[in-house]
Amino acid sequence: MQKNERQYEHDPQKLARAGTSAFLRLAVALYLFYLAYQIIRGVTDGSSSMSPVIAWIAALFFLAAALAFCLYTWKRYRADTAAARLPAEEKREGTETEA
Numbered sequence: 001m002q003k004n005e006r007q008y009e010h011d012p013q014k015l016a017r018a019g020t021s022a023f024l025r026l027a028v029a030l031y032l033f034y035l036a037y038q039i040i041r042g043v044t045d046g047s048s049s050m051s052p053v054i055a056w057i058a059a060l061f062f063l064a065a066a067l068a069f070c071l072y073t074w075k076r077y078r079a080d081t082a083a084a085r086l087p088a089e090e091k092r093e094g095t096e097t098e099a
Contacts, residue, residue, distance in 0.1 A: 008085045008086070009085070009086045010081065010084040010085055010086065011084045011085075011086060014080070014083060014084035015081060015084045017080070018077055018080030018081050018083075018084060019077075021076070021077075021080065022073055022076070022077040022080075025069065025072070025073040025076070026070070026073055028069060029066045029069040029070045029073065030066075032062050032063075032065050032066035032069060033062070033063070033066045035062045036058075036059040036060075036062035036063045036066065037059075039055050039058055039059040039062065040055070040056070040059045042055065043055040043056065043059075
């Protein structure tokens with residue numbers, strides 16, 4: 001373990017909720033990436049009747065939304081895991097009752 005690294009105890013319910021939320025948010029971000037890919041693929045292989053300019057603008061919009069959602073997911077996950085940390089008093093109380 002490095003000097004600045006600390007081991008924290010977490011509330012298991014809050015930690016599980018943070019992980020579940022992050023997983024669902026990442027699933028949404030992956031779907032947005034998929035939509036952008038499908039739009040670009042439709043334009044490049046000629047199967048789309050959409051204007052190429054509008055298609056590329058829409059694809060870029062979906063890509064930007066997916067990247068922004070990934071960034072939001074990461075920041076929200078870090079905030080949720082920080083909120084799941086147990087305060088020092090609860091850690092001490094837990095060790096006293098076990099002993």
